[in-house]
Amino acid sequence: MPAKYIFVTGGVVSSLGKGLAAASIGCLLESRGIKVNIMKFDPYLNVDPGTMSPFQHGEVFVTDDGAETDLDLGHYERFTHAKLSRDNNWTTGRLYEQIIAKERRGDYLGKTVQVIPHVTNEIKAAMKKVAQDVDVAIVEIGGTVGDIESLPFMEAIRQMRQELGREHTLFVHVTLVPFIAAAQELKTKPTQHSVKELLSIGIQPDILLCRTDRFLAKDIKSKIALFCNVAEEAVITAKDVASIYEVPVVFAHENVDTLVLKCLHMEAKDRDLAKWEDIVHRVYNPKDTVTIGIVGKYVEYEDSYKSLKEALVHGALAHNLKLQLNWIEAEGLETGDNSYEAQLEGYDGILVPGGFGKRGIEGMLIAIRYAREKKVPYFGICLGMQTACIEFARNVVGLEEANSSEFDPATAHRVIYKLRELRGVEELGGTMRLGAWTCKIEPDTLAHKIYGKDEISERHRHRYEFNREYEEPMTAAGLRISGSTPDGTYVEMVELPDHPHFIGCQFHPEFKSKPLEPHPLFRTFIGAAYEYGLKRRAQKETAEIEMFHRPEKIRI
């Protein structure tokens, strides 16, 4: 059976959660035994988001094959079992790069190369590639209907319907139904306009996912159905929820899966969402709270650490805990006095995430020293491992000038230096150590206890590495190298055996964590943090009771 296609477009405004909607539809279809793949087209001209600022674009999600992709692919992996690669995310820039390379090779045999059919054909070929070996391919079109740059993609999906027919293609449009406080009314006009825009390019949506903050009453649904020419049952309330993991459950409540299957003329087994319902139950019934401080540079904009935030949530859910996440601006710790202590106090665990560039590094080093000395559970990811090594080299080994050549190329002690394979490479796009690499874990280490394995595979995105010339003095002073590439070239994990939980990894474990399969590094970090927090709170309480029983102390 050839695959069927679901095309997901967005209207009215951006940030309506199209990616989450696509991922949740995938999740629901999988719960009915259907095999899915999901992809996204991004209409911008960058070849990939790798060189874009995290402020602009949010996190860059890395796949096993080393593609730097849109963060929505992270949602796809967290919600489904689809195996994603560079085939699952295309930008206009990458499509044109490919088309122009073909043109230069002479592949078009003297023809004029045009948006229709040449660009649209490339888009359709990319869709068909991900649809191999699955029952349903879900295709998300980035941007908002009406954007000039998304037109070729809209045209391509229109052609797909023309080619394959109604039974094999489905148009899902994510739109907004705002509640206007002044009128005390839900407004359907933006949705009507958005559908009109779609119709003007030849696309009649089959299902409308209406983002709203309250359930849509029958009369509102009827009105939208009438004006937008869709069945009333196909007007879905996509209500705001407290946790993204509730979206599949909310969609199930609205029978989205049954509707999709009906439109695509597909048979499937009954829905089994028990595991997702359990996750939602945990979200709303935590036994306690765990408080984690993330010390980073891009703290103002949460999307820049999307996967990290979700992986911490997964870790907390595994212990039935609510995650209280505080973002600590690294530069704000560089006070020159002891006032950073007040900023770092009160956390059950401290984490330094990945990052690039010099800004905030000294603040991160202050936070790491604090965590190391006060025995606060510490987790360093990529840059957070590199800075942990620099801090150790400076303050324990005594190499005051220890640094990374990324931040100080002239330093006497380059504890972290440019990846040897990248020396001389100045271009920025795609020139990093990217994607999945195998790491060998040393026995009798915290890392081994956490993974319970001798070998693991994790995803990377970095340009600098630990300099093995410093291995001897650092390990002699108490640092343990607990993971390396099997040939010993790269240091992948470090830890401090005389600390309850101090671990750093050169890779990004957050990319592989899922709510139903929390990553062991996050699960154990949260576990250690919670335990530390309980102890800290108990000590504080004892101290307070002592104070209470000795009132003279208070008087002093």
Ligand code: GLN
């Ligand atoms: N800037 C560091 C490097 O390139 C760390 C990268 C990261 O944290 N992703 O190696």
